[in-house]
Amino acid sequence: MSTEPGALEAALRARRSQGGKAMVPYLTGGLGDWQAGLAAAADAGADAIEVGIPFSDPVIDGPVIQEANDRALADGITPLAVLDELGRLDIGVPLAVMTYYNIVFRFGLERFASVLAERGVAAAILPDLPLEEAGPWAEAADAAGVETVLLAAPTASDERLGRICSRTRGFVYGVGLLGVTGVRDELASSAVVMAGRLKQMTDVPVLVGVGVGTPEQAEEVCRVADGAVVGSAVVRRMMDGGPAAVGELVGRFRKALD
Amino acid sequence: MTMAEPVGGRFGDFGGRYVPEPLVPACEELEAAFRSAWADEGFRGELNQLLADYAGRPSPLTECHRLSEDMGLRLLLKREDLNHTGSHKINNVLGQTLLAVRMGKTRLVAETGAGQHGVATATAAALLGLECVVYMGEVDMERQALNVFRMQLLGAEVRSAVSGSRTLKDAINEAMRDWVATVESSHYCLGSVMGPHPYPWMVRELHRVIGDEAREQCRQLLGSDPDVVTACVGGGSNAIGIFSGFVDGDAALVGVEPAGGAAIGRGVPGVVHGSKSFLMQDEHGQVLEAESISAGLDYPGIGPEHSHLAAIGRARYESVTDDEVVAAFELLSRTEGIIPALEPAHALAWVSRARGELAGKSVLLNLSGRGDKDVDQMMGRLAVDASANGDDGRSG
Numbered sequence: 001m002s003t004e005p006g007a008l009e010a011a012l013r014a015r016r017s018q019g020g021k022a023m024v025p026y027l028t029g030g031l032g033d034w035q036a037g038l039a040a041a042a043d044a045g046a047d048a049i050e051v052g053i054p055f056s057d058p059v060i061d062g063p064v065i066q067e068a069n070d071r072a073l074a075d076g077i078t079p080l081a082v083l084d085e086l087g088r089l090d091i092g093v094p095l096a097v098m099t100y101y102n103i104v105f106r107f108g109l110e111r112f113a114s115v116l117a118e119r120g121v122a123a124a125i126l127p128d129l130p131l132e133e134a135g136p137w138a139e140a141a142d143a144a145g146v147e148t149v150l151l152a153a154p155t156a157s158d159e160r161l162g163r164i165c166s167r168t169r170g171f172v173y174g175v176g177l178l179g180v181t182g183v184r185d186e187l188a189s190s191a192v193v194m195a196g197r198l199k200q201m202t203d204v205p206v207l208v209g210v211g212v213g214t215p216e217q218a219e220e221v222c223r224v225a226d227g228a229v230v231g232s233a234v235v236r237r238m239m240d241g242g243p244a245a246v247g248e249l250v251g252r253f254r255k256a257l258d
Numbered sequence: 259m260t261m262a263e264p265v266g267g268r269f270g271d272f273g274g275r276y277v278p279e280p281l282v283p284a285c286e287e288l289e290a291a292f293r294s295a296w297a298d299e300g301f302r303g304e305l306n307q308l309l310a311d312y313a314g315r316p317s318p319l320t321e322c323h324r325l326s327e328d329m330g331l332r333l334l335l336k337r338e339d340l341n342h343t344g345s346h347k348i349n350n351v352l353g354q355t356l357l358a359v360r361m362g363k364t365r366l367v368a369e370t371g372a373g374q375h376g377v378a379t380a381t382a383a384a385l386l387g388l389e390c391v392v393y394m395g396e397v398d399m400e401r402q403a404l405n406v407f408r409m410q411l412l413g414a415e416v417r418s419a420v421s422g423s424r425t426l427k428d429a430i431n432e433a434m435r436d437w438v439a440t441v442e443s444s445h446y447c448l449g450s451v452m453g454p455h456p457y458p459w460m461v462r463e464l465h466r467v468i469g470d471e472a473r474e475q476c477r478q479l480l481g482s483d484p485d486v487v488t489a490c491v492g493g494g495s496n497a498i499g500i501f502s503g504f505v506d507g508d509a510a511l512v513g514v515e516p517a518g519g520a521a522i523g524r525g526v527p528g529v530v531h532g533s534k535s536f537l538m539q540d541e542h543g544q545v546l547e548a549e550s551i552s553a554g555l556d557y558p559g560i561g562p563e564h565s566h567l568a569a570i571g572r573a574r575y576e577s578v579t580d581d582e583v584v585a586a587f588e589l590l591s592r593t594e595g596i597i598p599a600l601e602p603a604h605a606l607a608w609v610s611r612a613r614g615e616l617a618g619k620s621v622l623l624n625l626s627g628r629g630d631k632d633v634d635q636m637m638g639r640l641a642v643d644a645s646a647n648g649d650d651g652r653s654g
Contacts, residue, residue, distance in 0.1 A: 106543030
């Protein structure tokens, strides 16, 4: 177990210690000019960026991210191509990859962890790898200095949330509602409750995602949480308007949180 | 060996519970609820009563005299096709639906490929007064329009899965997405021995009745276990059900996969839909789309216990082509007067091909479903075959 926070956690703690709230957008690797999208998001004030590695069967994702996955896969993107590209880019903020466990399992756990570290990727988020199954991956990631971000959901008991908070690295990813990723008209009350429960039990940064789709919703949840993860809204912008539109949207989230 | 409860949800190296965090407590709750129900004589009695009075169990064992003579072996069919709703699926569904009621759930979510599991789930939901939503791939809805209508008649809502290959694997994705959102009120009535723990174990236990009955019936008829027990395998529930009666004996166990969806034949270990098992995937870990004549077997994965049985050598897995399946479908219809579903026709296709190896042996085949649902599809296919052969369709 490492005691020094990794690059992702350090950045999120720094934002919090300045009295600020963290903005973490998500973009799908391989979707259009995604490299420029990452740069635009960083320039617009993202504290860190989640980069999706497309998977054929994304069970926690709603229609927008499914479509992004399908498009990127149809364009021939591979996990290694995403990682190699991340190694070449200089985005200036910590990066976390988000993908499903089979991608990592097929790649090889140790190999995946060491490639992340070599390419300068700080963290990994694997939404279908819950605490009980995370052991072998988390060990490989720890050994390579990669932070493993765990999800926490409204259905968990306090006892379970406590175990998740002590094993997560980087931040704890509070799931804002019971459902797949996607933009909703209103922030679910469960998002604020989730943030409050997590804040009570951990000093690790608490970010909430899933169902946080507008600057107003991000501002609302960040009255309690340390930051917000915004996925589908950003990906939608990327598909409709490209990197410039991503920058514009991230800028509006930044402004709402400042 | 016996088929015990998997330790920590694992069958050797396979199984587990690889689900999004919101579903972990639901899986834990389900595991505890099933363990308690399965140990409760009241629950077992209620289920057995439904299996007898409603589903029509025990299902008979039929000896195929004409076909046995033709093939030079002794072929016995376990007649799951004679159950209410026309397949073995009802065993699992009645158990899970009773369990859902016991857990206070008011809504069932299910996936279906050929529609057999969807029809069974819609049936049990109607019987016990639950709301029911069935996800089905758009392609399968076209192939199995009759079963779509059946489910609707039974009061279920059928939703099409339009992502990916638009077949069974995508219907499972959609059902899991639904369950993530509705986990507090819904029970996910998974239709095979796959998915996260406790499903592979629970669904096996609910289908164990097939093997238990068959073993007793074989002992009465043969005085012993059969030499070979065979069944088709997609996810693998009917095969696990019949294998479970014989796994601790000497019978050879043979699972038959479609060539276009052969998880063990063509796959390597992977993780999808909640468990680690053999999986057809590319070198990057993207799941491949299965393609076979049978919607019910169009699945790139397989239940984890099958992977384990293959890995330890207790069962072997063969694959057959669509053409072999069509020939077997016709063979059983003409020789024994039984129109099988395309799924168990896979097992018969293997028996037919392996008749030399099987000469003189007793072979128990799980006839997991009846072929009514496939008649329309086969009418089209056989008409095309006939015209391609210059056949006017009246001869032969």
